Amino acid sequence: MRPHKDFEELQRRELIEQVIRRAGSSTYEAWWSRVGSAGFCSAPIHLVASDGKNSILVRCKNRRAAVCPSCSDLYAGDTWQLVHAGLDGGHDVPATVADHPAVFCTITAPGFGAVHTAAKDGSRSACRGGSTGTCGHGLPRNCTLSHALSDPSLGQPLCPDCYDYVTQSLFTWHAPELWARFTITLRRLVRRESDHRGIERARVSFVKIVEMQRRGVPHFHCVVRLDDDDRSSGPGPLPPRCNMDAQRLADLVTSAVGLAHLEVTGAGGELITLRFGSQVDTQPLDASEDAAGPGSARRVAGYLAKYVTKSVSDFGIASSRLAPHLIDDLDVSEHIKRLLHAVAHLAEHTNRPEMALWLHTLGYRGHVSSKSRSYSTTMGALRATRAEFQRIHVGNSHDTPPAETAWEFSKSGHATLGDRFLATSKAIQDREARWARKQLVDEGSEER
């Protein structure tokens, strides 16, 4: 539903007028500081005190960068803290966790058909140079182009008719169960290993972030850590007594990924076995690694924090429920449309009617981030600490209104698109500046 060019032009002019009117108004300063008190959130919530005397703005707390750059940046920061604390200590996690065996891994979905690809490091090699001939639909099986990382054809199939949209949708729908199978299998392998070697049992802790790949299927980035299995041993994870090293843990992760599987019924009632892809990337984390090294707690926390703000809205789908009859009107790629139709088809023709409620996530219904209980601190605890800090040092909190007053929801969002534009631009500017400073710090420590 791409609006007509003239309409876009009209909207653009209206936006500029709104910005100019706001900037020139006598209440500009007061408005700006009010918006600033909610961290330049793109869709702040207006709360009114129940006695009607006071009103405040608080953050929308949306995790998605496409919805609110400011709140998603905060969410990414909290994720960073949470992952980092589990690897290096802090926030009530003892610093001794740095000595636990830990592995950073990426677990992918299997292939559902050839798609256009590019090397992640941006090196220019041919997309699919090795293949030859044409498929049954007369389309070439090879692609000799070397795509730029920004190329919209990346993740799109070479032949949509050869592509297995149904199985991909089933994989996405059942991915949370498959992930659960993986963790159960890994725990079993770790237990078996310790029993076999006659050593103390260890407990598996983890944090995981789900990322939607360009082809529209989730894959998992996670940190797996071993702790002592003695649950009565007071607060915080203790180093395992099992003497298993990070490399051995990485091997067990790879085995568990290979073993985890799930039998489900397809669109025609046939049995389909779902598995992860054979491509498992495991990186044993070494506590002695330089702070800027690829396996350092800082780097790993940075990777995971980056993924958490992405969402399916990056494909052009709004982050709200979607009705099947609207699929063809969406301003998304042909590939995503086909994927959405496959999800809608499965919802209608298999015993999974609730799939229709998850069209807007391409059928993924799990959490974007999750962790086992003992891995680290919680997002809630991090927010509470920040609110406390802000109240002491700034006098108010962007996250939560003061508890002494009863607040009522009045409305959400900015008064005009112009106001939203001003706040969002400032939030993006702040975020860019922060990431640039962070990169300087990381690169500086690399050169040493």
Ligand SMILES: [Zn+2]
């Ligand atoms: Zn926000």
Ligand SMILES: [Zn+2]
């Ligand atoms: Zn290609």
Ligand SMILES: [Zn+2]
């Ligand atoms: Zn084909």
